[in-house]
Amino acid sequence: MEDKRIRNLNSFFRHIFGRKVKKVCLWGGFTCPNRDGTFSSRGCTFCNPLSSRPKTYEEGKSIVQQMENGCRYISRRYNVNSFLPYFQDYTTTYGDPNELDSLCTEALSYPGTVGLSLCTRPDCLEESMLDYLEKLSGETFLWVEIGVQTSDDRILKDMNRRHTSLDTMNAFKALHARRIFSAAHMIIGYPGSSVETVLADAEFVRKTGTNGVKLQNLHVVKNTVIANRFAAGEFELMTMEDYADMVILFLEHTEPRVVILRLTGEAPEELTVAPEWSLHKMIVLNRIHGEMQRRDTWQGKALGFNRSSLNSPPDNIRDI
Numbered sequence: 001m002e003d004k005r006i007r008n009l010n011s012f013f014r015h016i017f018g019r020k021v022k023k024v025c026l027w028g029g030f031t032c033p034n035r036d037g038t039f040s041s042r043g044c045t046f047c048n049p050l051s052s053r054p055k056t057y058e059e060g061k062s063i064v065q066q067m068e069n070g071c072r073y074i075s076r077r078y079n080v081n082s083f084l085p086y087f088q089d090y091t092t093t094y095g096d097p098n099e100l101d102s103l104c105t106e107a108l109s110y111p112g113t114v115g116l117s118l119c120t121r122p123d124c125l126e127e128s129m130l131d132y133l134e135k136l137s138g139e140t141f142l143w144v145e146i147g148v149q150t151s152d153d154r155i156l157k158d159m160n161r162r163h164t165s166l167d168t169m170n171a172f173k174a175l176h177a178r179r180i181f182s183a184a185h186m187i188i189g190y191p192g193s194s195v196e197t198v199l200a201d202a203e204f205v206r207k208t209g210t211n212g213v214k215l216q217n218l219h220v221v222k223n224t225v226i227a228n229r230f231a232a233g234e235f236e237l238m239t240m241e242d243y244a245d246m247v248i249l250f251l252e253h254t255e256p257r258v259v260i261l262r263l264t265g266e267a268p269e270e271l272t273v274a275p276e277w278s279l280h281k282m283i284v285l286n287r288i289h290g291e292m293q294r295r296d297t298w299q300g301k302a303l304g305f306n307r308s309s310l311n312s313p314p315d316n317i318r319d320i
Ligand code: SF4
Pocket: 032, 033, 034, 035, 042, 043, 044, 047, 048, 049, 089, 090, 091, 121, 147
């Protein structure tokens, strides 16, 4: 259902493509410099790569076979026949652009595909990769999603991200200089963060000039450093109500032109340690939307934007 208090992904897709489009998550078999020993072999404290494995994934399936499975599932569930393949495992732009091209070409060959989305780290955009992404972006709708997580370098260090907020800013500059559509993934509720962190992160994201934002709560998944710290009682997680408040605060400080790709995150139930409420996505979304309605607030309100700004056309993908 359309939500006029934020610029959501469904309304954005309808503007751009004139119809309903759904993302299809794929497993490209990528790796990550924060796991292969290049930056670190420990990974980020919150990361269990298996938690981003698509629900429909089956070992050994090609990209086209994954598209078949994913599109069949999504078509039945949402009654759509247009798809945006999304490579979200590990760091998709780390490595050889030719290898990435093979995977992208295979995904794009599937009927009903309208473009492509890639997820990556801010510090894995070499010139040759940017050249490739620019070319791809000229041929199809391309959305590059950057794992920002936070603008706070102290928290980035604690996360073992092995990049800084300056790296992040430079990544967005490089993408936008080549007119590549971008999005920022943010985590709300990491230990050591506060209301001030949320406000600083929202301001930082505005400065990046990104076209989209994906928000998620810190969810503790099995086999991670953060799971060990949680078990040791080193920190407490936010309640759902507190998370909704933080999300609303972030949205109020986000320009209406920015597409909100997601308001909450979820990991597979069998991998989730906590919080339990993160498994109930609809309840979390209802809380956020209900509170926005009750407070009569909207995306960009704290920046002085009228609610009607959300009805203006989204960023032109060829004019960023
Ligand atoms: S979150 Fe991303 S960058 Fe961090 S270890 Fe996992 S795949 Fe690598």
